[in-house]
Amino acid sequence: MTVMNDKNSGKRAARARLAEQRAKEAAKAKRKRGLIIGGAVIAVLAVAAVIGVVVQNDRAGSGAYASPRGTVGAGGLMVPVGSPAAKAVLMVYEDPRCPACGGFEKGFHTTLNQLEKAGKVRIEYHVVSFIDRHDNGSGSKHAAAALGCAQNAGKFHDYHDVLYANQPLETTDPWADRAALITLAKKVPGLDTPAFESCVNNGTYAGWVSAVEQDFDKSGYNSTPTVLLNGTSAYPTYNGQSITPASLTAAIDKIDS
Amino acid sequence: MVTAHETVQGGGGPVGGAPAGRPRPGWARVAPWISTAVRLGLAVVWVWAGSAKIADTAAAAQAVRAYRILPEALVKPFGYGLPFIELALGLLLLLGLGVRVVAGVSALLFLVYIAAIASVWARGISIDCGCFGGGGAVAASHTAYLQEILRDLGFLALCGWLLWKPPGRLALDSWVSGEA
Numbered sequence: 001m002t003v004m005n006d007k008n009s010g011k012r013a014a015r016a017r018l019a020e021q022r023a024k025e026a027a028k029a030k031r032k033r034g035l036i037i038g039g040a041v042i043a044v045l046a047v048a049a050v051i052g053v054v055v056q057n058d059r060a061g062s063g064a065y066a067s068p069r070g071t072v073g074a075g076g077l078m079v080p081v082g083s084p085a086a087k088a089v090l091m092v093y094e095d096p097r098c099p100a101c102g103g104f105e106k107g108f109h110t111t112l113n114q115l116e117k118a119g120k121v122r123i124e125y126h127v128v129s130f131i132d133r134h135d136n137g138s139g140s141k142h143a144a145a146a147l148g149c150a151q152n153a154g155k156f157h158d159y160h161d162v163l164y165a166n167q168p169l170e171t172t173d174p175w176a177d178r179a180a181l182i183t184l185a186k187k188v189p190g191l192d193t194p195a196f197e198s199c200v201n202n203g204t205y206a207g208w209v210s211a212v213e214q215d216f217d218k219s220g221y222n223s224t225p226t227v228l229l230n231g232t233s234a235y236p237t238y239n240g241q242s243i244t245p246a247s248l249t250a251a252i253d254k255i256d257s
Numbered sequence: 258m259v260t261a262h263e264t265v266q267g268g269g270g271p272v273g274g275a276p277a278g279r280p281r282p283g284w285a286r287v288a289p290w291i292s293t294a295v296r297l298g299l300a301v302v303w304v305w306a307g308s309a310k311i312a313d314t315a316a317a318a319q320a321v322r323a324y325r326i327l328p329e330a331l332v333k334p335f336g337y338g339l340p341f342i343e344l345a346l347g348l349l350l351l352l353g354l355g356v357r358v359v360a361g362v363s364a365l366l367f368l369v370y371i372a373a374i375a376s377v378w379a380r381g382i383s384i385d386c387g388c389f390g391g392g393g394a395v396a397a398s399h400t401a402y403l404q405e406i407l408r409d410l411g412f413l414a415l416c417g418w419l420l421w422k423p424p425g426r427l428a429l430d431s432w433v434s435g436e437a
Contacts, residue, residue: 030434033433033434034357037354037355037358037430037433038355038357038358040354040355041349041354041355041358041359041362042358042362044345044349045342045345045346045362048338048341048342048344048345049338049339049341049342050338051341052311052337052338052339052340052341052342053333053334053337053338055337055341056311056314056317056333056336056337057333057337059314060314060315060318060333060337130319130393133313133316133319133391133392133393134385134391134393134395210315213315214315214318217315217318217319217322217393218322218329222323222383222393222394223394223396
């Protein structure tokens with residue numbers, strides 16, 4: 001009886017040892033599998049990141065683009081209006097779809113046009129297009145590119161004023177349809193030519209528009225209109241005073257004299 | 258005891274659930290399916306977040322730049338690379354491959370995002386987080402930092418569940434380990 005018991009317990013102990021060893025091996029295999037899977041996951045993520053950077057860099061393009069005739073500044077990003085000799089320079093960042101820009105234009109474009117015709121001020125326009133990102137759509141980009149086409153035809157300022165006079169609500173995006181921009185071009189005598197239409201429809205200045213926008217992105221200014229009079233912010237306040245057509249005229253006259 | 262346990266598991270092996278000596282048959286059956294649902298939910302979040310940031314490269318860069326944390330030289334690598342990492346995380350979750358590691362990386366990423374949003378908030382900068390596309394400066398009245406952080410904390414909780422109970426049913430992980 002005792003012998004039998006010893007024999008049984010010996011067998012049991014051997015079985016237990018075997019089971020223990022198997023469990024150890026299984027645990028080891030599981031750890032190994034976990035390490036392999038973990039490494040593979042990290043590798044997949046790293047490859048995805050590299051692919052993303054390479055593909056997107058390629059898609060973002062080399063940065064080569066055509067600027068409209070007569071643009072100035074580094075990269076031809078600014079559209080100048082008025083006498084190059086004017087001592088007062090108003091730098092304006094405007095988005096065609098931005099309602100606050102519409103407000104600025106409504107309040108000041110008559111005054112500015114008079115000052116510009118009198119040779120007292122030169123305006124340098126940066127036509128930016130970030131509203132498309134905020135509110136979705138493509139109206140800002142299309143309008144900015146059409147403004148480039150108008151600049152190329154020598155009729156930027158008239159077309160600019162027509163667009164702001166007919167600005168749609170920010171929440172709607174009728175200028176996503178380029179035909180609407182061509183229809184508005186008919187209000188500017190001599191602008192609506194076959195060359196202008198194909199320039200608008202082909203997005204000839206789309207690359208220029210995104211270069212202007214990227215320059216704005218990096219400028220640190222983050223809203224439109226941003227208006228600088230000889231480098232000093234001039235809208236909605238200038239030197240701490242709320243700006244009006246009269247005070248803007250006085251400030252420009254002071255610089256001019 | 259062991260036999261009963263295996264019957265409950267449907268012979269599926271020790272997949273999560275009942276601790277030894279305290280079997281909860283219902284829980285053992287339900288928990289892996291909850292993991293599956295969490296996995297798929299998080300996969301949708303990542304795929305959505307990643308793909309929304311791929312079409313417009315300039316917007317992707319500007320969304321990163323607007324945080325004013327990274328130097329200009331790193332703006333594009335992050336703006337271009339992160340969406341693809343998010344997409345890859347989503348696809349791995351969908352497949353159920355390396356779920357625990359993917360959940361860990363996801364949690365880390367959400368912690369970074371929460372910290373970045375909190376930092377922007379603390380510095381008084383007004384931006385859209387650009388979490389699901391878009392991004393960049395917005396009017397101060399249009400910021401939604403609290404909602405953005407709470408949302409990311411919710412996603413973080415999903416990661417926590419997956420770290421605790423990976424990989425759930427219908428996962429390639431189970432197939433790889435021969436437990437499917």
